[in-house]
Amino acid sequence: MSDALTTKIAPLEELGSYGKYEAGPFAPGYGVTLGNALRRVLLGSLEGAAVTAVQIDGVMQEFSSLPGVREDVVQILLNVKKIRLRSFAKERIELTLSKKGAGPVTAGDIKPNGQIEIVNPELVLATLDSDKAAIEATLVVETGVGYVSSDRVDADPEGEVRPRGVMSVDAIFTPVRKVNFTVENTRVGQDVDREKLILEIETDGTITPEAAVRKAAAILVSQFTAFSGLGEVPAAAPAAEAGGNLLDVSIEDLDLPMRAYNALKRAGILKVRQLLTALDGGEMELLKLRNFGQKSLNEVREKLVERGFDVPESSIPADAIFDEDESDADDEEKA
Template sequence: MNNISIKCLKSEKIESGAHYGQFLIDTLRPGQGITIGNQLRRVLLNDLSGVAISAVRIAGVSHEFSTIPGVREDILEILLNLKGIVLKSKTQTSEFGRLKIQGPAVVTADLIELSSNLEIVNPNHYIMTISTSNILEIEFKFEYGTGYKLASQVFLEKSENYLQLDTIFMPVQKVDFKIENVYDNSNNITERVILDIWTNGSISPNEALTSAAQITIDLFTLLVENNDTNKTSKFKLTPRSINIEPYTNIAIEELQLSVRAYNCLKKAHINTVGDLLKYSPEKLQELKNFGQKSADEVFSTLKNKLGIILK
């Protein structure tokens, strides 16, 4: 892998503030191209963090199926438009923003009042149209995270009337790569990788590639530092301490159990996760028609969906 090089072949801004970059990784040994290409692609698409709107509170609106007098779009359309707002953040903590406007007006992203830690990449992004002289007030919650978070998987207190959004934190939209063989005068073969990266504009493709490379380096450095065979006996797997309080009021319907397990729990008047956690695994299996298979399903679902492990 001597003289390995990487250079940017293209860098351009495309519509809606998105960025595109093409990179060349050269002088690789045969077989290394697919290893490097796959690793970078997976990290770019899965492990980079970003900021997005995770919840909104609209004055006079209590659920997503409402309408606002004088506004052309319904709440679902407005929430969908809000997902298209792209932001940059200088912090990893939650932030809040506010929009207050009197119609008639066309509402775009640049009208949102933000803290100095946030910046909107696509300020002309359309949100809604107000056709009357009504005053509209909206509060926004911005979160920093990795990957995505579905609104149906977020169990928060509803007392504040925040409407949850399916939140996509991933700043990289698409990654492609191809591998080419290069022959020298002696007919020796080396490989090169041509990597194409599209981002939403919150970071540049060059920044995304640098971050992905650093994440990979940090991961393997950690593996090397922990690879002390003389100390393996000192490592213990300890269960992660999880606060189960936010989950106690979740209806068991949210767990999406099989019909048999669900019916057995309902007959025992177990209606929420809080009710379920009052039962030990032994007591749970004493329920009528609730066998080992149903118990295993419940334990697995609690662990995979909520991170709760019943001992």
């Protein structure tokens, strides 16, 4: 194609959960086409975690109140919906909330769990008005995509209706809050009718805007391969073939267990390229990291293989025995 364009994407602004990116140049019409597709996937197809059900001691249904608690149960449930979570597990997880004494009850009062990270621990869920007031609750956390209303999550994974006293909550799984895009004209050589796409993304803090764009693009690529005549190819399969760029993605995108992720992060291993280099003959050094034992090493290798990376063969003797320094207490560390 004689007028083929070399398209590039670059960050214009990145600040916490906000990111603004410029991509182009594109042929006329492609800016809107790609912008719409990315926006839809970003808002509705990225996986996230959310509270789907709550059980509060002494409460049988949502139209109730608790003695010594300023908010009614409906308001508490609305506040619970705002908890933003990063899950390192695919299975359903139960969290425990326990607080006694006057003062605010926040998301940070939820008992730590090695598989769940609370991104907004400062969120106020309720207010206790007296020193004798108390609240005890169990929160069910699940992973999913998009938005699922409470009437669709009334049944548990086995299809049984939730027991009396367990209140379903509208689940906001999507980790992306807002997406906006604009298309502007740009010039390439003598061509003045080319387009560039300006993409703005705001996430809930459980994922970076850059990671969100990469995951959305991977989803679109995996869907479009069905039309390419090349057969069905898993979205992660091109990782080993697509060149150096994918080696520079963050280890955050590997969805590693929290223990392994934290250990690697503390050691300054932040990119897949660094991780693969460390695995190439340096596994013994990795095993010296705090809270990084043989189990974590195996989990890391499995995640890399799942995403299509060419993982070096293990250099550790099969009969080697290691002391697993991976206690449950260490699971509760946060990145």
